[in-house]
Every structure is written in structure tokens, then in C-alpha cells.
Amino acid sequence: MDFSSVTERITNRRAKEMYEFIRRNGTVSKIDLLDHSGMTVSTLTRLVEELTAQGLILESGFGVSTGGRRPTLYEMNSTYAYVFGLEISRTMSRLVLVDLSLNKLEDCSWKMSSEMTPQRLTALIVEEARLMMNRHALDSSKILGMGIGAVGPLDRLSGVILEPLYFPAPGWRDVDICSLIGEPLGIPVLLDNGANTAILAESWMDRARSYRHLLYIHAGIGLRSAIVSEGKVIYGAVDMEGSVGQMIIQTDGIPYRNKSGNYGALESYASLYAIERAAQSAVKKGRSTFLTQLVSDPETIEFHHIREALEKNDPLAVEIVTEAATYFGIGLANLLNILHPEKVILGGPLIAGDKHFFRIATQVAVQKAYYYPTYQVVFSRGSLGEEALAIGAAVMVMGYLTS
Structure with a gap:
């Protein structure tokens, strides 16, 4: 599905790099941004003001003075947008709603029984996603999208689960999962192998190392x-x-x-x-x-x-x-x-x-x-236990902000 609505939220390449630096490092100062980016003060100031005006980053106080004025500190605005992460596995499927700092607002899971066909599961997912959005007063403009970490084999580019083995229910072959979920919700949906989404989540949690x-x-x-x-x-x-x-x-x-x-x-x-x-x-x-x-x-x-x-x-x-x-x-x-x-x-x-x-x-x-x-x-x-696949699916979507 088209993710241009996400990638175009930050249009300037250098602004994307700056935002990613803040996202990965937490709270940073203007001096940190200057040292990392190599930009002129005027260019950096302009881009910081643009990101602040969009609500993507926030001023979060002042750092320690090194002899002059105390430097302004910036951090990512976790509530700028929200993301759904979905795991589809053979024993259990799980939906989470997180903010941009991966703070979980809600989650819901379903046992993959012999009745859990693709049509049944996707209907439940769409219904629950809508309920989560309503409970938190979120319209589709506040949702970046949904990432899915699923059992393969799959075609991640076309968003289709191909021929997975050992699902308890019938029908799990050539399932256009991204369309089945994305179209009724009106949000972009991204698919990848569940192991790939899990490692994205765990590497994100380990980013300081x-x-x-x-x-x-x-x-x-x-x-x-x-x-x-x-x-x-x-x-x-x-x-x-x-x-x-x-x-x-x-x-x-x-x-x-x-x-x-x-x-x-x-x-x-x-x-x-x-x-x-x-x-x-x-x-x-x-x-x-x-x-x-x-x-x-x-x-x-x-x-x-x-x-x-x-x-x-x-x-x-x-x-x-x-x-x-x-x-x-x-x-x-x-x-x-x-x-x-x-x-x-x-x-x-x-x-x-x-x-x-x-x-x-x-x-x-x-x-x-x-x-x-x-x-x-x-x-x-x-560090994420059984939620790693679903959380990582959300991380996958967040990456499109800076892609």
C-alpha cells in the first residue's frame, strides 16, 4: 500500500536526518544537532523551527551551560502520531496501539483456532482497531499506519501472505492481508516476516548499545x-x-x-x-x-x-x-x-x-x-517478550517517517 502519506510528512532530507537523530537519542541539545549534522546555525535553526511547528519535536527545557547561554533541548513528540502493530502467527495473533516512543496504549489478542480464517480474523482486527481509535479519540490523520509481522512465506512488497503451513484454520493461502485491513480502516498497511519485525523491535530497544x-x-x-x-x-x-x-x-x-x-x-x-x-x-x-x-x-x-x-x-x-x-x-x-x-x-x-x-x-x-x-x-x-513481533511491526511503519 502507498506510504507516501507517511514519507511526505517530513519533506526535507536533512530534516529527516535530524528527526531520526533526535528519535534515536532521546533528548538532545542544539549543540548536539550542530555537531552531528554539520549544518550552519541558520539552516539548523530553520529546520528545527519547521519540525517544531509541525509538532514532530518539542522543546524540553535547557541543558547545562558551558559558559554562555544554556542550550535549548529538544525531544521527539511521542504523541504526534500513533501506530498499530499486528502479529499474525500460528498460535496467536496480537494487535497493539503505540505512540512514537512505543508506549503501549492498548492491546488485544486472538487465539488462532480452527475457526480463525483470514476473513474472520481481519474482521475482528478492523473492528478492534476502530474501537481503540474511538476510545482514544484518534481519527485516521493521527494514525501513521499499521505494520504486520506475519508467518510466511509472503510477498512483503505486494502485501500478500502466500502459502504458510500449519495454520489451524483453512484459507490462509494468497491472502491480500494489507488490503483486507487497510481499505476498511483507510490507513496504509505494511507487511513483513514476523521474525524481521521482532528483530527490528529488539534492535530499537538496544539502540543505546x-x-x-x-x-x-x-x-x-x-x-x-x-x-x-x-x-x-x-x-x-x-x-x-x-x-x-x-x-x-x-x-x-x-x-x-x-x-x-x-x-x-x-x-x-x-x-x-x-x-x-x-x-x-x-x-x-x-x-x-x-x-x-x-x-x-x-x-x-x-x-x-x-x-x-x-x-x-x-x-x-x-x-x-x-x-x-x-x-x-x-x-x-x-x-x-x-x-x-x-x-x-x-x-x-x-x-x-x-x-x-x-x-x-x-x-x-x-x-x-x-x-x-x-x-x-x-x-x-x-526485552519485549511475546509482544516483540507486534511492536516491531509498528517500528517498521515509523521508519517511513525518515525514509
Whole structure:
């Protein structure tokens, strides 16, 4: 969808650069802006006045004097506009409304059941977005747009979700999601892979540290990954949805859950699906476990049952999750040895669901990193938790102000 209504809010290129500097650094002085921009005082003053008149930035007091007049301080006006961020995943979809400082005004989530077709979900999203706008007295002119972080594969340029696997409901193929949501709301809508939006959010939260190379892996029903280098998301020739899950761990290993995948793929050993399948198989074989107190039919074991068993320190649950975490750590080590990121952020239901999985996986990865201990990588579960994909989708839209 056309985002010119956003990109043209700041028309001058140097003003865009100045606004981005303020946005990233919080409160800055006129001296900071002069040092960063290299502009003349008159040019800088004119652009600052234009941004202030538009309401994009605000004067926020005075800095400490260095001998002359105290310098004026400026900050981004967080309430200049608002943005929707939407996550569409296989287990849950989530809508958030945030201001330009990513302060959350509201959120709403929906379980992705067998009834949650594209038509049903988009109708609920449009209805809830309108209610949020009404509750906060916002008309469409105050909304920059909506970003969507979705399960792929997808075509981000045309705004279409292509052929995602394992949605509980039918109909999730060739879905023109941006039009289905944007047209009834009358706002521009932008689509990208959910892993890409999550890493945008986490890199934004880490902007003070200025990590140059970041790797994000989302572990849930499948595995999804994204890379940021020098502040930019790295895109491949095609959408890379799920490709990390096809990393081969054992060439003669477990068959993939459908014919399109590799034998011995990482996702077959370290995903919600893999853990549930291992637990179901063990119970069918008669293994003693707390899980039999939770379900009567092994085929109905789901990850939330395994989490409950973990809380009871059930030996079988611990064994299964430890093995999955070990395989995940091996795959992560392969990525470290190829990409050498400065920081790795792990997210998704599998990471959020069990702290031991994160600990074991990262320990294995470090042990198998080729240049360890010379190469030191930072591991994190992220600062935004389960909201990272939706918040990052909003960050993606905000970037158009300065593009």
C-alpha cells in the first residue's frame, strides 16, 4: 500500500536526518544537532523551527551551560502520531496501539483456532482497531499506519501472505492481508516476516548499545530467523520464512513433517511440534510420567501439558526438553560459526515457555562456537517478550517517517 502519506510528512532530507537523530537519542541539545549534522546555525535553526511547528519535536527545557547561554533541548513528540502493530502467527495473533516512543496504549489478542480464517480474523482486527481509535479519540490523520509481522512465506512488497503451513484454520493461502485491513480502516498497511519485525523491535530497544550485527530466532511451532546488520534487516532473494528450521542436523534423521522438508532438519528436533511428538511417543511406549495425569489420550498432549510437567520436575518432560534444547544449541552454533553475530535474541513460545531450554541451548552453542573464547556473543531472551513481533511491526511503519 502507498506510504507516501507517511514519507511526505517530513519533506526535507536533512530534516529527516535530524528527526531520526533526535528519535534515536532521546533528548538532545542544539549543540548536539550542530555537531552531528554539520549544518550552519541558520539552516539548523530553520529546520528545527519547521519540525517544531509541525509538532514532530518539542522543546524540553535547557541543558547545562558551558559558559554562555544554556542550550535549548529538544525531544521527539511521542504523541504526534500513533501506530498499530499486528502479529499474525500460528498460535496467536496480537494487535497493539503505540505512540512514537512505543508506549503501549492498548492491546488485544486472538487465539488462532480452527475457526480463525483470514476473513474472520481481519474482521475482528478492523473492528478492534476502530474501537481503540474511538476510545482514544484518534481519527485516521493521527494514525501513521499499521505494520504486520506475519508467518510466511509472503510477498512483503505486494502485501500478500502466500502459502504458510500449519495454520489451524483453512484459507490462509494468497491472502491480500494489507488490503483486507487497510481499505476498511483507510490507513496504509505494511507487511513483513514476523521474525524481521521482532528483530527490528529488539534492535530499537538496544539502540543505546549500537550492536552492529544481530541474529533473532523465533522458536514455536516452527523456527524462524532474521538478521540485522548495520541497522538494516538483511533480505534474501526469496522470503526466508522457516529456512533456519531446514538446517540439516542428521542426514539420515527424522523425516520432516511434510514432503517439502529435509530429513534430519533442525525443526524436527527442536520445535513445539518436535517436543509434543516426542512426548506422545514416550507415553505410548508406557513411560512413567506426570503427563498421564493430565491427559487420557497420548495424542492430545500439547506443549502446555509439558510445561506443567516441567514445573513438577517430571523426569520425562525434563529429558525431552533437554534433548530438544541440545539440538537447538547445535543449530545455533552452526549459525554462530557462519554469521558471527554480536548478539543473539531468542524468542517465541518455546523460549518463553521454559527458562531451562534457553540456558541449555546457549551453553551448547557457546561450547561449539569455533572461535570461543575469543569470540564472545551476547545471548538474550529479548526485552519485549511475546509482544516483540507486534511492536516491531509498528517500528517498521515509523521508519517511513525518515525514509
